[in-house]
Amino acid sequence: MSLFKQGRYSGYLRPISYLIDLSIVNGFAVFYFFKNIDPVIFVGFASLSWIILSVYSNFYEVYRYTREVKILSFILTQLVLFTLIIFAFSGYYHEQNIYPITIFNYSVAVFLSISFFKFAIYYLLQKYRVSFGGNYRRTVIFGANKKTLALEQFFNKNPEYGYIHTKTFSFKERKLINLNECFRFIKEEQIDEIYCSISELTNLQISEIVDFADNNLKILKFLPDNKEIYSKKLKYEYYDYIPILSLRNIALEDSLNTVIKRTFDILFSSFIIIFVLSWLTPIIAIFIKLESKGPVFFKQSRNGFNFKEFDCYKFRSMTPNQDAHLYQATRGDQRITKIGRFIRKTSIDELPQFFNVLFGDMSVVGPRPHMVSHTNIYAKKIDKFMVRHFVKPGITGLAQISGYRGEIETDKDIIGRVKYDIFYIENWSLLLDLKIITRTFLSAIKGDDKAY
Template identity: 70%
Template structure:
């Protein structure tokens, strides 16, 4: 699921908003306090403070269905917090001799311009969707009752929100077909989001819809009633005054979280490349070449974020063979060289994937990518396998440090791997990444039974 893909998420909007707001804050600071403050100290400090406050107050969590009154509330909350921080700064740096009236005037100008910019972007996007048909999401509604009728009216009456309702399926009306016809329609018409009335479906049908959405990378949202929706991690949202439940809240879809995870990946990968791979690569190249003919690096096509293929790099640990792209290494595999046995046991063969991280194809931590042939096979056989492709694949992952790495000997191995991967996707945090990395290093030092 590509966050920058038209019709689903406007991934550039939040970074642009941050840039505009920080430009206003720092530009006005230089204008008001140019003679009093050191810009090399003030600008980084006020920028970091603004970002932290924004995360806390959810200042940039403005969506196409967010109401103007909600935006006004966010502006007020952010204004109060920012005012306290700025006054605390100048109170601490009392030697700067900045008048309180000047500080208040600065804050007033900041929030006046930020408010104008925020509402301008909000209304310009609405105009863009309504008049030019851009930034749209294709939707369907499954079920027919008062709630779905209200949602249908909302979609049709508010083109500025950018939802294109393709069809409403009344499954109680046999002339409209069955659930399989609905799934076929969703695939054929490129539907992005499915809105499902819980009261109109049986528990079995709800499970079928959930499985279909997961396995086909579709966003599924529920119109709630008093039925049980199982133990899912649900999130409430409001379209006007209509409550909507999202089935899966993925932390890494948030632009701020994406920024910090990507920043962490770049820093961590750069450290490994500069301080380890810079001297280890030539040494291993000599050993690999001395034992067997062939390239030092092995590249293999794998499926990553949004099911896109990329080349995954490793140090070559096998003699060159035609089956490398089709068959996993097994215990006692005679294709593995002596050097290869050592680097696989210690996971050193995976280190070139830090270049994949730097290129943006992978992350340091995430669901492990599979060979394309295996991905196609598991996607058909293993329920929810495709959910793993909602995020970038990783060099290591929660499943790997939980005992499900290496060869897939039975379906139980891949089923458990998928369960851990989905848990990671739904509960991601930087601290969880650090914990997984630490456990990976410990496992590499101790050695693992399935590392062969």
């Protein structure tokens, strides 16, 4: 096994690229502009403009299969638009006497430097994959035809892209292909991505493969043909000249989105810990201790991102009991103390989880984590339950503000929760997080009927 990381995506690459490019943009400005203008104003304006442009022009949407011509196209588009913005800046600050030739020289210098570093990273990653076997993904293909053969050849002849193709399953050799054998192979060989030729599969087989991929955290992609797959929006990509469809587009797999969400989590959790928990914890601790013996905090193992277990913290709201890790609180539960009933009704018992957020096990907003015992049950019983683990769990979530908080009384409750969680995963935005936080706060003030 390689000593190097081989995760689904490299989360640090895009933030590093941003850092390098912004350093170039502002570094060259030292030589060209800072004698004439306020450096703080320019750095702020240029950095913000660069980031906004890059988001809307998809400047950093460069993947292992992106061709050099496409990268060059991204660079040219970004630099032309950025140069126009700098001209607009110089027109607004016309009293600074920034001449067009200076802007032109600055843009050329930035263009050449960014091109150098962008291609350097691109080729170094390819060299790293070929020479050291790192940053790779293991693949299988379902269906054997001209298109899948072309994809298989692409994987085998281009090791620099970081794909290790393990097997192509031909569905023509047997009329009744045993998908369970395929699934067992995928698990045993630790396959990362599954590619399916739609023309080779029946609708029933597609459904089984989709369910398997969702429930086992496997990336599923399709080679499209004229057969209709699903009515949902699919992500369309090219590997060389081969079109590929991704079934599930997870917004937080984008490194920039991950950085934005993590930054917000750190700032928000730090604020709550410093300005709320610092004085509220001693008060709650006194009431808990006065009413019953036992610790102030309650620790419970739960499943988080990529199904990993972590210790989730809460203010203790029950008398110590052996069933705490097995059974949820129910309406009129005799285990709940008087102070426990109050802090559960107002969601104060959840506040210590902001330490989980700060430590990186949780996010402020995301699918609520379940007890390990319940997760094992629902993973087998509820279809697509495992999709929730593609992102970090949250203190609150879209399902919780949509009526699916608290005790799971019937399968309908957990099915509804999963539906909202998947919608959140596929449609994440910082604005959506803020909306969920606001509605959670208002619900805590009013008191939720299902908070018991």
